[in-house]
Amino acid sequence: MEPVMVPALRSVLAVSGQSCELSLDSERLAWRELRPRRDRSRRTGVCLTRVLQRARGLTDSLSRQLPSGGHSIPVSEIVSVGEAEIDETYHHSMKWEHMCKPHAFTVNYVQRVKNHRWRCKAVTFWCSDEVLCCHWLKALNDLLDHQTCRPKHLLIYINPYGGKKKGKQIYEKKVAPLFNLAGISTDVIVTEFANHARDDLYEVNLEKYDGIVCVGGDGMFSEVLHGLIGRVQKDKDIDHDNPEANLSPCAIRIGIIPAGSTDCVCFATVGINDPVTSALHIILGDSQPLDVCSVHRKKRFLKYTVSLLGYGFYGDVLKCSEKNRWLGPARYDLAGIKTFLSHHCYEGTVSFQAAKWAAGSPRDLTRCMSGCDICRQSSKQLDEHQKAQTLGSLQNEQEDWKTIKGKFMAVNAANMCCACPRSPKGLSPAAHLADGAADLIVVHKCSRLNFLRHLIRHTNKKDQFDFPFVEVHRVKTFQFTPKHFEDEDGDAESTDLRISGKKNFAQICTDHPSCGCNQVNSIWNCDGETLDQTAIEMRVHSQLVKLFARGVEDSKPKNKCSSRI
Numbered sequence: 001m002e003p004v005m006v007p008a009l010r011s012v013l014a015v016s017g018q019s020c021e022l023s024l025d026s027e028r029l030a031w032r033e034l035r036p037r038r039d040r041s042r043r044t045g046v047c048l049t050r051v052l053q054r055a056r057g058l059t060d061s062l063s064r065q066l067p068s069g070g071h072s073i074p075v076s077e078i079v080s081v082g083e084a085e086i087d088e089t090y091h092h093s094m095k096w097e098h099m100c101k102p103h104a105f106t107v108n109y110v111q112r113v114k115n116h117r118w119r120c121k122a123v124t125f126w127c128s129d130e131v132l133c134c135h136w137l138k139a140l141n142d143l144l145d146h147q148t149c150r151p152k153h154l155l156i157y158i159n160p161y162g163g164k165k166k167g168k169q170i171y172e173k174k175v176a177p178l179f180n181l182a183g184i185s186t187d188v189i190v191t192e193f194a195n196h197a198r199d200d201l202y203e204v205n206l207e208k209y210d211g212i213v214c215v216g217g218d219g220m221f222s223e224v225l226h227g228l229i230g231r232v233q234k235d236k237d238i239d240h241d242n243p244e245a246n247l248s249p250c251a252i253r254i255g256i257i258p259a260g261s262t263d264c265v266c267f268a269t270v271g272i273n274d275p276v277t278s279a280l281h282i283i284l285g286d287s288q289p290l291d292v293c294s295v296h297r298k299k300r301f302l303k304y305t306v307s308l309l310g311y312g313f314y315g316d317v318l319k320c321s322e323k324n325r326w327l328g329p330a331r332y333d334l335a336g337i338k339t340f341l342s343h344h345c346y347e348g349t350v351s352f353q354a355a356k357w358a359a360g361s362p363r364d365l366t367r368c369m370s371g372c373d374i375c376r377q378s379s380k381q382l383d384e385h386q387k388a389q390t391l392g393s394l395q396n397e398q399e400d401w402k403t404i405k406g407k408f409m410a411v412n413a414a415n416m417c418c419a420c421p422r423s424p425k426g427l428s429p430a431a432h433l434a435d436g437a438a439d440l441i442v443v444h445k446c447s448r449l450n451f452l453r454h455l456i457r458h459t460n461k462k463d464q465f466d467f468p469f470v471e472v473h474r475v476k477t478f479q480f481t482p483k484h485f486e487d488e489d490g491d492a493e494s495t496d497l498r499i500s501g502k503k504n505f506a507q508i509c510t511d512h513p514s515c516g517c518n519q520v521n522s523i524w525n526c527d528g529e530t531l532d533q534t535a536i537e538m539r540v541h542s543q544l545v546k547l548f549a550r551g552v553e554d555s556k557p558k559n560k561c562s563s564r565i
């Protein structure tokens with residue numbers, strides 16, 4: 001955004017009974033105390049009056065005495081500004097009778113606390129007269145009016161059954177008051193059934209809104225994502241059943257208020273799953289482009305995914321967890337243990353095309369941070385690559401397919417790092433939000449102990465790919481075909497469920513004669529939703545949607561973008 005040119009403003013006002021020099025330019029609001037703070041007894045009306053009287057005299061000779069220390073807020077992080085509410089008790093305790101009428105304004109702003117968490121703080125500035133107070137209020141509000149990226153009207157979908165079933169409560173207690181404070185108007189829909197939000201987005205007048213917000217987990221986000229992408233393609237007459245279609249990007253941003261079980265999309269794009277932090281990112285109008293992967297079975301669209309598309313271990317965890325939904329987020333822990341103990345592997349073929357133009361690689365020890373250089377560079381290189389393809393100056397890409405045949409514990413595509421509270425660095429720590437590529441992780445058949453060692457590394461700082469049975473590739477597309485599809489004619493158009501229904505229970509797994517398991521197929525976990533097909537193809541669509549987020553901020557800024565793991 002272009003900085004707004006405003007005449008710099010500078011005055012002496014009082015903050016908590018202390019005279020301060022307050023200054024404002026188009027970028028920042030800053031203040032410093034003019035004298036060191038004494039004890040709290042100085043916070044009386046008499047002192048405050050004196051402070052303000054003295055302030056009048058000081059206004060012209062400010063530059064002389066600025067002690068070190070002070071506060072500074074970027075204008076872009078001010079939530080709102082308003083006349084201070086001076087209630088009766090406060091008025092009397094401050095002995096305001098010594099002043100004819102108090103004049104003060106309050107600035108609400110973002111303060112960073114620990115672990116990427118944000119809070120809304122307030123500071124009140126007391127003015128010597130009404131004219132000065134109005135002058136400051138106007139200058140600040142003019143600057144806020146120029147923050148054009150901020151949403152004014154939002155459409156909110158709340159899943160009342162996600163996570164610990166607290167979505168509605170979280171929204172009403174923690175989020176709605178902040179949206180009110182920021183002057184954002186909202187239309188709120190509490191969903192009544194699964195896919196309510198998705199279907200509604202096909203009908204709703206999107207022009208009325210500056211953003212869509214979902215309150216829930218990754219499943220709820222997925223609903224909104226499907227509704228929005230589907231709606232935009234429908235409006236533009238793009239056939240999403242065509243796996244080669246160039247999908248049209250969605251201009252309207254999506255916000256996520258985390259109230260689910262994993263909250264991976266929120267965690268990986270903000271750095272924490274905290275409703276207040278997410279609400280503040282929405283208010284400030286942050287924008288984070290996000291790659292979206294489409295999943296097809298031949299010419300049939302199945303689903304979109306932005307975080308994990310996983311077959312084998314994560315598919316089985318999901319299947320098992322659904323039976324215990326009543327346990328809330330803990331269902332995944334129980335399912336994780338059960339699935340780990342059952343130790344299944346699945347046979348099939350994985351084929352992929354590497355994302356040759358991608359600037360990073362899955363094991364380069366970088367992380368996708370706010371304003372990521374690797375995402376920027378990759379997307380530039382992808383544009384050039386696509387232009388070259390259109391001009392026909394690239395060799396036939398069909399030759400670039402690589403194939404892995406075998407027995408797998410897991411086949412995962414991570415379009416982002418997939419960090420979440422269970423795994424703070426995620427499934428693929430160096431994956432990027434907006435590089436136009438996904439990391440394909442293939443965990444070959446291995447012993448229980450080795451698989452456990454691999455899983456444990458998702459929770460500590462060690463490299464989970466540093467095993468001979470794990471391989472990882474940065475890809476633009478991949479296909480998976482389970483063994484039984486290859487054994488059949490490989491062209492079966494019938495649904496997997498019919499085929500697997502027959503075969504799964506007929507064939508005894510040769511890998512596990514001792515456990516007598518008869519499972520040939522796993523299922524796909526697609527951002528926490530199941531797919532009804534096992535033979536699939538996935539393709540990454542670079543930066544198809546935008547979120548109200550800014551990527552994870554570096555707490556120790558060195559190289560602003562891609563910090564070392």
Ligand SMILES: CCCCCCCCCCCCC/C=C/[C@@H](O)[C@H](COP(=O)(O)O)NC(=O)CCCCC
Pocket residue numbers: 217218219220260261262263264307308314317318332333336418420422423426427455456458459525526527528529
């Ligand atoms: C012995 C220690 C083992 C620890 C392994 C931890 C590995 C965790 C990786 C988690 C990746 C999560 C990827 C995100 C998936 C979500 O989209 C999905 C749905 O979320 P929600 O809608 O909010 O419920 N969550 C899952 O599939 C849960 C995976 C849990 C695996 C244990």
Ligand SMILES: Nc1ncnc2c1ncn2[C@@H]1O[C@H](COP(=O)(O)OP(=O)(O)O)[C@@H](O)[C@H]1O
Pocket residue numbers: 158159160161162163164190191192193194195196215216217218219220221223259260261262263329528529
């Ligand atoms: N009112 C509703 N009743 C039942 N299911 C719903 C409702 N609203 C949304 N859903 C579905 O609930 C599922 C899980 O939602 P989510 O918010 O991701 O919670 P969790 O993280 O606990 O899985 C999603 O598949 C979503 O489509």
Ligand SMILES: [Ca+2]
Pocket residue numbers: 291415416431432433434435436437438
């Ligand atoms: Ca990506």
